[in-house]
Amino acid sequence: MNRFGLAAHIVDGPRGPAGVVKPGAVRIARATDAAVVPFYTTAEHAWYFRSWDRFMIPKPFSRVTLRFGEMIRFPADVGEEGFEAQRAMLEAVMLPALISPED
Structure with missing residues (x-):
C-alpha cells in the first residue's frame, strides 16, 4: 500500500x-x-458468466462506465464490536448499485 497507495478489492469475495x-x-x-x-462498473454490451456473481466481461468496443462513490475511512480504534458495524455500512453503501446499477 505504501509504495503505490492504491489497491482494488472485490468485496463479496471469490465464493459469494x-x-x-x-x-x-x-x-x-x-x-x-487507507480509505x-x-x-461500480457497467457495460453497454457484455458477456455474463453463469456463476453465482454473474461475472461480466465487456464485449469489444462496448461503452464501459465506472462510477465512484464517496471515500470512506474505517478507524481501527472502534474495536471489534464496531468492526461489524463498519462492514455492514460498506455493504449498505454497495448494495444499491448491485440492485440497480444504472441509477
Whole structure:
C-alpha cells in the first residue's frame, strides 16, 4: 500500500454470496489507515458468466462506465464490536448499485 497507495478489492469475495461484503476490505483499510472508495462498473454490451456473481466481461468496443462513490475511512480504534458495524455500512453503501446499477 505504501509504495503505490492504491489497491482494488472485490468485496463479496471469490465464493459469494453476491452483495455480502466480506471482512477483508474493512480489515485492510483499518490496518493500513487507507480509505475505501466504492466503485461500480457497467457495460453497454457484455458477456455474463453463469456463476453465482454473474461475472461480466465487456464485449469489444462496448461503452464501459465506472462510477465512484464517496471515500470512506474505517478507524481501527472502534474495536471489534464496531468492526461489524463498519462492514455492514460498506455493504449498505454497495448494495444499491448491485440492485440497480444504472441509477
